[in-house]
Amino acid sequence: MNNYVLYGYGESVASNMARVALSEKEISYKYNVVYLESKGEHLRENYRKLNPKTLLPTLTIDGKPLPDSIEIMKYIDNKFPDQGVKLFLNDDKKFEELIDYLKLDENKELGTTFGTTGGGISIPVLAKLLCKRSILSVAFDYLRFHGIKQRRAIFLLVRILGGPPPGIYKKMMVSLAKHLLYIENFLGHKKDFIYGDFYTAADCCLTALLHRVQEMRFFGVVDGNKLPNIAKYWNTISSRPSYKEGILDYQTGEWLPVLEGLYGDGPNDHNDFLWDKIETFK
């Protein structure tokens, strides 16, 4: 019997990656939700002690913290090599590069990889959640306690503006278009999973990323006919129990009303811009 506790947030891409992996490895764990922008619980002292970078997720193993979604995946894969799917391949440079491209890397600029773009396209929602708190309390918390220096002023600016800084979201659309086409072409191999015939950690990452694209109301990406390899692939990965067990079952419910407030029942207000870019780069 393990003594695992996962600290995560329902609609966090990195938490989703880790939870999908835990489901694929058939590992049970206790779960502690840590509210991000709306309450800033990740900036409180008790969580900072577990994860000085103040990021989610963190897995504790007998009380010992292991931050970072990819590190969590590697740990459980090593610990349980014969349980569930094998998430990582040994000494495969191309696979490692793919993981680097898909992970949420706090050291890379937003938009430069698919992983960081997953964070960038979420800014309109993050802004509204931050707006549940006063500018002063956001300034106090983020400037003093956020573990990633570069993110401190950005979060404050997003709170002050109530949305993404001008030009940033269009820049994110350009990046998203390029990354979606890259994945569409990658899947040109016509195999079931992103790295071939077997499900891997790269699929855990893509499940969370494509879920985010759909969640942010970019219509027709995973469910249309313009990116047919992605649509087929999405059907395969989202049909696995890990999609429900790792992502859908953990939603906090905080995001849905915000998305409805932003876009009603319709698409993201940059949906057409995204598709223009996809057509341009095709």
Ligand SMILES: N[C@@H](CCC(=O)N[C@@H](CS)C(=O)NCC(=O)O)C(=O)O
């Ligand atoms: N490399 C880390 C990145 C984690 C990360 O960026 N998590 C986001 C949520 S998806 C977060 O905690 N954001 C809160 C913040 O920056 O204030 C991982 O993969 O776990």
